[in-house]
Amino acid sequence: MTLLQVNNVSHRYKSRSFFKKESHSREVLSDISFSIEKGTCLGLLGTSGAGKSTLGKVILGLEQPEHGEVLFQGQNLYKADKKIHQQIRRDLQVVFQDSYSSVNPRLTAERIIAEPLENYESLTIAQQKKAVIELLERVGLSENDLKKYPHQFSGGQLQRINIARAIALKPKLIVLDEAVSSLDMVTQTLILELLQGLKEDFQLSYLFITHDIKAAYTISDRIGVLEKGKLVQQYDSKHEFFTSEHSAVKEMRSSILAEHPRFRSIGTKEKAYAHA
Template identity: 75%
Template sequence: MSLLQVKEISHSYRSRNFFNWKKNESQKVLDNITFSIDEGTCFGMLGSSGAGKSTLAKVILGLEKPESGKVLFQGHNFYTADKQIRHKIRRDLQVVFQDSYSSVNPRLTAEHIIAEPLENYEKLTVAEQKRTIIHLLERVGLNETDLKKYPHQFSGGQLQRINIARAISLKPKLIVLDESVSSLDMVNKNLILDLLMELKDEFGLSYFFITHDIKAAYTISDTIGILDKGKLVEFYDTKNQFFSSEHHVVKEMRNSILAEHPRYRTIRSNH
């Protein structure tokens, strides 16, 4: 059985028309989305801005109930499960967001940021918890001297490592990575991707990797889906299938890739 099953998910947002108060317009942001993620694998969801990626992440995380369809995590429907099952799902399903700074409380030290899930789910002594946090910091490339630092004392890449340490602290089954490397520079992006792949193998993690970055998706994903205007338009069992696809959305994505060095970039013109 798949770890995560997304079955025929559809969702819309309603917005009031200010010129006609009787009329509420409905905009479909997800349209009959179906896919699954197996244990120990990474599913990369590629899509441009406005494709519906963030809404899909909220639905999977149990933050936004879809209009129709089901999300099953370890066989349980997050939206119909009892309180005890939802508590277990929240432990096994973690998230790392795009903005590392807005994802943390600026008044908390790195130690307290990582301690939050441990305090909610584990019964550790003060000494055990501190040892665990130090180990997690070291595992993501930081060290004990960072325990008492506040978010503003870290770079974006360092703070994202703290968010990752917090996410893996409970040894979850699945981590949703919502544009988690898109705000980083090229060097930090590659370092974080390397770290994520190492942790995936070490802890047996599964990832739902949401991104608009083709290179990042290709680097980390086992399978790739293409989300366009709320629809899952293409799905690839192997990464090589993506680069041979003739789908117009995929071709546009491939054509948008810039060479890493400006010398090898060309200016495309529609004229």
């Protein structure tokens, strides 16, 4: 079942220059079309400035595109009435890169995770606390963390809290915008494992936005490559992606192969990934 359908989306930011009369801003997204099936992860890979976050915002309903349409379960995101819009907002969540700035530093973990529940569910205080504890445990934290503040957590733990908040309303799609990019390798692996488990348990779909080819490869079922606002390639499988001769993919692949001695020591590059 197709959950998200993006049709011919183009976008440019309006120039806010005081001196220029007309806006001549360049196109940031150019005729982008793709879809995400229920329960799958689409990796969106591209270098900095490619337009990945803009596309994420367009999909989240935060940046209305100049052209094209975004359909969530068949409903046009930018034309939906209030009721449908509210439902879409429940079903569509986001986790950003910077775990610290994504949370209010003055709120405890309990309050942070409870926020979507307060907005959308009418639970009693006891029910809500129970739900928050279950969410904490599901992301690998515990009841002991309820009363802690953001500064008392590591970056990885805080990202777990952001994930708990994102899954609190049992959404259908989560946009993960560089969600593991600022974490060290070990923590990245653990968070990717957590995301993989949640995806299976809740039949979740992800749009996994990243500049990191290895992270994309680890978690994605399908991969799209965004280059200067254009979706230049779409791969329906990891194998198709890894063996691609497209220059952007080759470049990214060689950069990570050079980074990790482990990948250099094994005969074929593909073998290295098969066991990663």
